[in-house]
Amino acid sequence: MLFASITLGAISIVSGFADYPSGAGGRVSMVLIISGSFLALFALLNFKGVETFELNKPSEVFSFSFYFLLSFIAFKSILLLASGVVDTIDVAILESTSGITTTAISTLNPESLPTSVNVLRSLTQWAGGLAALFLVFVATPISSSGDNPSAGYGPKIFSRKPLKRMQEISILYGGLTICVFVALKVAGMGFFDSFVHSLTASSTGGFSTKVSSVSSFQSGPIEWVLICAMFLGGLNLGVIWWIGKRKLHNIKSNNELRLYLLMFFGGAVLFWLKGDFLGSFSYQVRDAFFKVASLLSTTGFVNKGWEFSSGISAIALLLLATGGMAGSPGSGFGVHRLIALIKYLRRELTRKYNRQAIRKIKVSGEVVNERELDKLQGYTAIFIFIIAMGSFLLSLDNESLRIEDSIAVSLSAFVTAGPPIAEATLAIEYGIIGNFTLSLLMVVGRLSILPAAYMVLKLSQSIKLNLRGLISSEGTNDEIP
Amino acid sequence: MMKFPRRFLLEGLFESATINIIGLTLLFLTPGLVISGLIEWFSADSHHEFSLFATAVIAAVLGLTLRAVTSIADDSMDRPKAIFSVVAWSWVGCVLIGMLPYLFAGVFPWSRIDNALFETISGFSTTGSTVLRDIEATSSGILFWRQLTQWYGGMGIIVLAVTVLPSLGVGGLQLMTAESPGHESDKLRARSIDTAKSLWLVYFGVTITIALLLWATPSVGLYDAVAHGLSTAAIGGFSTKNGSIGSFDSYIVELIIVFGMFIGAMNYNLQYKFWKSKGNFRVFTRSSEWNLYVRITLSFIGVIFLMNWLMESVDVGTAFRDSLFNVVTLASSTGFGNVRPDGIGNFVLWGTASQLLLLFLMTVGGTFGSTAGGMKIFRMQIGFKALSRELKLIRRPSGEYPIKVGKEKIEEKVVASILGFIALFISLVILGTVSLTFFFNEDLVTSLSGTISAMSNMGPALGEAGPTSNFLEFERGSRSIIAILMIIGRLEIYAVLLMFLSLVDRLKVR
Numbered sequence: 001m002l003f004a005s006i007t008l009g010a011i012s013i014v015s016g017f018a019d020y021p022s023g024a025g026g027r028v029s030m031v032l033i034i035s036g037s038f039l040a041l042f043a044l045l046n047f048k049g050v051e052t053f054e055l056n057k058p059s060e061v062f063s064f065s066f067y068f069l070l071s072f073i074a075f076k077s078i079l080l081l082a083s084g085v086v087d088t089i090d091v092a093i094l095e096s097t098s099g100i101t102t103t104a105i106s107t108l109n110p111e112s113l114p115t116s117v118n119v120l121r122s123l124t125q126w127a128g129g130l131a132a133l134f135l136v137f138v139a140t141p142i143s144s145s146g147d148n149p150s151a152g153y154g155p156k157i158f159s160r161k162p163l164k165r166m167q168e169i170s171i172l173y174g175g176l177t178i179c180v181f182v183a184l185k186v187a188g189m190g191f192f193d194s195f196v197h198s199l200t201a202s203s204t205g206g207f208s209t210k211v212s213s214v215s216s217f218q219s220g221p222i223e224w225v226l227i228c229a230m231f232l233g234g235l236n237l238g239v240i241w242w243i244g245k246r247k248l249h250n251i252k253s254n255n256e257l258r259l260y261l262l263m264f265f266g267g268a269v270l271f272w273l274k275g276d277f278l279g280s281f282s283y284q285v286r287d288a289f290f291k292v293a294s295l296l297s298t299t300g301f302v303n304k305g306w307e308f309s310s311g312i313s314a315i316a317l318l319l320l321a322t323g324g325m326a327g328s329p330g331s332g333f334g335v336h337r338l339i340a341l342i343k344y345l346r347r348e349l350t351r352k353y354n355r356q357a358i359r360k361i362k363v364s365g366e367v368v369n370e371r372e373l374d375k376l377q378g379y380t381a382i383f384i385f386i387i388a389m390g391s392f393l394l395s396l397d398n399e400s401l402r403i404e405d406s407i408a409v410s411l412s413a414f415v416t417a418g419p420p421i422a423e424a425t426l427a428i429e430y431g432i433i434g435n436f437t438l439s440l441l442m443v444v445g446r447l448s449i450l451p452a453a454y455m456v457l458k459l460s461q462s463i464k465l466n467l468r469g470l471i472s473s474e475g476t477n478d479e480i481p
Numbered sequence: 482m483m484k485f486p487r488r489f490l491l492e493g494l495f496e497s498a499t500i501n502i503i504g505l506t507l508l509f510l511t512p513g514l515v516i517s518g519l520i521e522w523f524s525a526d527s528h529h530e531f532s533l534f535a536t537a538v539i540a541a542v543l544g545l546t547l548r549a550v551t552s553i554a555d556d557s558m559d560r561p562k563a564i565f566s567v568v569a570w571s572w573v574g575c576v577l578i579g580m581l582p583y584l585f586a587g588v589f590p591w592s593r594i595d596n597a598l599f600e601t602i603s604g605f606s607t608t609g610s611t612v613l614r615d616i617e618a619t620s621s622g623i624l625f626w627r628q629l630t631q632w633y634g635g636m637g638i639i640v641l642a643v644t645v646l647p648s649l650g651v652g653g654l655q656l657m658t659a660e661s662p663g664h665e666s667d668k669l670r671a672r673s674i675d676t677a678k679s680l681w682l683v684y685f686g687v688t689i690t691i692a693l694l695l696w697a698t699p700s701v702g703l704y705d706a707v708a709h710g711l712s713t714a715a716i717g718g719f720s721t722k723n724g725s726i727g728s729f730d731s732y733i734v735e736l737i738i739v740f741g742m743f744i745g746a747m748n749y750n751l752q753y754k755f756w757k758s759k760g761n762f763r764v765f766t767r768s769s770e771w772n773l774y775v776r777i778t779l780s781f782i783g784v785i786f787l788m789n790w791l792m793e794s795v796d797v798g799t800a801f802r803d804s805l806f807n808v809v810t811l812a813s814s815t816g817f818g819n820v821r822p823d824g825i826g827n828f829v830l831w832g833t834a835s836q837l838l839l840l841f842l843m844t845v846g847g848t849f850g851s852t853a854g855g856m857k858i859f860r861m862q863i864g865f866k867a868l869s870r871e872l873k874l875i876r877r878p879s880g881e882y883p884i885k886v887g888k889e890k891i892e893e894k895v896v897a898s899i900l901g902f903i904a905l906f907i908s909l910v911i912l913g914t915v916s917l918t919f920f921f922n923e924d925l926v927t928s929l930s931g932t933i934s935a936m937s938n939m940g941p942a943l944g945e946a947g948p949t950s951n952f953l954e955f956e957r958g959s960r961s962i963i964a965i966l967m968i969i970g971r972l973e974i975y976a977v978l979l980m981f982l983s984l985v986d987r988l989k990v991r
Contacts, residue, residue, distance in 0.1 A: 274919060313925045314918040318911065345908060348901040349978055377900035378868040384907060388841060395833035399792070403833050403840075403943065404925040454872050 104418025521622020816940025
């Protein structure tokens with residue numbers, strides 16, 4: 001809670017000063033600065049009480065991430081309501097969740113928002129991306145559990161000391177963001193737009209300053225810069241680190257990277273073949289790469305013609321569901337899991353055919369243990385179940401939603417991407433059930449399934465116990481004469 | 482030189498379990514073809530009996546020849562490879578012979594042999610998808626043969642469950658009996674062939690019961706009653722009417738069919754025990770899979786009825802009638818339709834939420850040991866239990882949490898196999914959907930639901946493949962993919978995939 005408070009406090013103060021005191025957002029900026037200062041102060045005062053902070057067990061890591069996320073969402077919702085940016089609590093929760101989980105689902109028109117709010121939104125996504133990287137490279141390796149296949153990545157790629165590792169990751173992530181900012185500026189984007197888009201591209205967030213996202217700019221160079229940024233956003237940060245350290249032999253043996261590249265370039269070819277794109281060859285190629293990069297990295301930027309034909313819609317959903325590499329700020333099923341799943345299925349078949357066959361499953365040279373494989377099966381099944389449940393609830397909320405759109409929106413929220421596969425669904429507004437469903441999907445998608453399920457069960461158990469205690473104490477009180 | 486005739490007659494020319502059993506399977510088809518031929522002969526409207534009798538002769542001669550020239554070695558069925566080979570090739574044999582009446586009678590021209598193949602695969606796999614444009618214009622003997630292909634398919638599934646799947650560890654007898662230890666030795670005999678005979682008996686009983694109940698109603702004649710009895714017990718879904726069950730426009734007929742479909746998707750082993758125990762209902766209630774099957778079906782009937790009643794503009798009776806029928810037909814993977822002008826039986830017109838629930842039901846399917854398709858409730862049960870174990874393991878990583886169904890502990894290798902099966906099922910659904918959309922431009926909902934429907938041997942699907950649609954609307958290539966998926970789904974995935982592996986292996990060796 002204190003971590004969430006200080007993070008949001010800092011973001012709010014920076015956002016508040018972004019256009020203070022000029023502009024129409026003067027009042028909003030004031031609210032952001034005051035609330036931000038209050039949150040930061042509250043956190044700093046209470047930090048003294050936190051003497052030891054340990055994340056040694058999986059349950060501790062899950063609890064930390066879960067409560068951080070929930071507190072952040074709660075504080076930001078209050079902030080948005082207080083600043084008058086949104087009117088209802090469900091929309092406030094949706095916006096807050098969308099920001100911190102790096103999803104591009106929003107009901108707001110960014111062009112009508114004050115600069116400070118746009119900065120707040122983009123900084124939130126950037127912080128969400130950094131938090132996701134810390135979770136993968138720092139917190140998960142300590143606890144060495146969860147359903148994240150990259151649990152062992154951190155210490156093998158970066159420094160062994162957690163604090164040093166955090167520093168390295170921050171420098172790399174910040175450096176990437178600055179590179180994207182400079183590239184966008186050179187490509188012809190304005191200062192403010194470049195700033196916002198560099199934050200949301202490197203975090204695979206997808207928030208834009210324009211209502212029609214990247215298609216508003218109608219610029220080839222800008223789209224190419226964003227294609228590269230999204231491609232890098234879907235990459236394992238460790239791969240970029242290795243490139244920087246010139247440890248190319250590590251990259252060569254990484255079959256996760258190979259599959260990611262195959263999906264990226266293969267997907268672009270399929271899109272080009274079946275995407276019904278119009279215009280010159282170079283325009284079609286750019287269009288195909290943009291769509292694949294946005295879907296595969298789960299960023300959610302939208303360019304022109306975001307309406308997929310029948311022939312390509314399943315491929316688009318598949319790319320969206322797969323998501324980026326483990327160790328990227330992106331979400332989704334994960335290329336790593338996909339490799340393990342394919343190898344597992346192949347082994348199952350071989351075993352049925354030849355019972356004596358003993359075959360270890362390796363991903364990027366690392367043997368995947370049997371427990372991880374068991375988890376993977378459960379993860380796959382529940383991944384699909386959650387998307388199905390999400391689409392069911394969304395279709396209950398909005399009767400005009402078609403089946404394919406409800407599945408696409410649910411999947412998009414769950415993998416923290418944002419754009420569905422039809423232009424028609426970009427503008428759909430949901431009711432309370434819809435907004436809460438989307439928020440829940442984003443939280444579960446960002447936390448990953450097993451930790452989220454574990455925390456929900458833990459929370460419900462403690463509520464049950466508290467209620468029982470309350471009832472029994474009331475009963476005891478009654479008996480006292 | 483003197484030995485040759487003796488070997489030829491008594492032992493066979495060479496040892497081949499596969500060819501021998503193909504011969505036996507073809508001989509099994511002969512009575513069905515003869516009965517269909519006789520129906521055609523006595524039919525007043527058409528005379529295509531030659532096509533059926535000719536096929537019967539071909540099946541009998543070929544069957545006898547294959548049996549005569551081959552013999553089965555004692556140890557030939559010990560290896561899984563041999564079992565897969567037998568199953569796969571018997572299937573191929575049945576389908577190739579089973580499509581001949583359609584071609585001989587001119588129902589499909591020879592240039593459209595793929596349609597005949599599709600209809601036959603749909604029959605033997607008990608799917609119920611059709612490419613017949615006008616069913617009622619087809620002669621009664623041929624239609625009866627069409628119904629019989631589904632019934633034979635149902636019989637085949639029972640054999641599959643008791644002989645093939647146990648060797649794979651993904652289904653079959655060991656899971657059918659997982660919740661009732663010890664009964665294999667007393668009531669249900671351990672030998673698989675005896676078990677199959679016992680289950681066939683129940684299958685016969687169910688077929689006759691449904692046929693008699695239907696015949697007792699005023700709107701169904703003897704021919705239609707028997708025809709629908711065959712396809713209901715097999716959980717097939719073929720009908721002799723263009724409008725399927727909706728053509729009878731009778732509530733009582735629909736209720737009988739609902740009852741038939743409901744018990745058809747119930748474990749035949751439990752039904753056998755119920756029959757042997759002279760009606761002890763606790764046989765069913767003791768099975769957690771049965772309990773879950775009933776709960777899922779009833780709750781889906783309730784939820785979908787409420788949604789239809791509230792969202793569609795129909796009276797409460799119609800909403801209940803159509804919700805009940807369509808939920809049971811999809812939960813049992815039968816695929817009958819009850820579309821009437823005054824009803825809401827065409828479920829592709831229902832709200833998105835209701836259709837999503839139907840899609841879930843299509844995937845789950847019926848129970849183990851029944852003729853129903855789909856992933857099966859038992860596997861879903863194990864899947865959920867494995868998942869809840871994962872959650873427990875997060876809390877206590879060193880804890881031991883065996884998976885139990887009822888009071889029985891399920892072996893870890895069986896759990897692993899089941900989880901693998903679920904993952905494989907999902908992967909094939911994704912692969913099928915992508916193939917249909919990418920190569921044949923089918924829309925996403927039709928492709929996804931069509932793939933699930935084919936894999937679960939359902940018949941109708943959502944989108945363009947609804948209960949009033951015909952699979953002729955699909956492109957030829959799409960139909961081929963759907964037909965392959967039907968076989969994969971019917972033979973519980975592994976058997977087919979391993980058959981291909983076995984084939985590749987043989988080719989490699991040569």
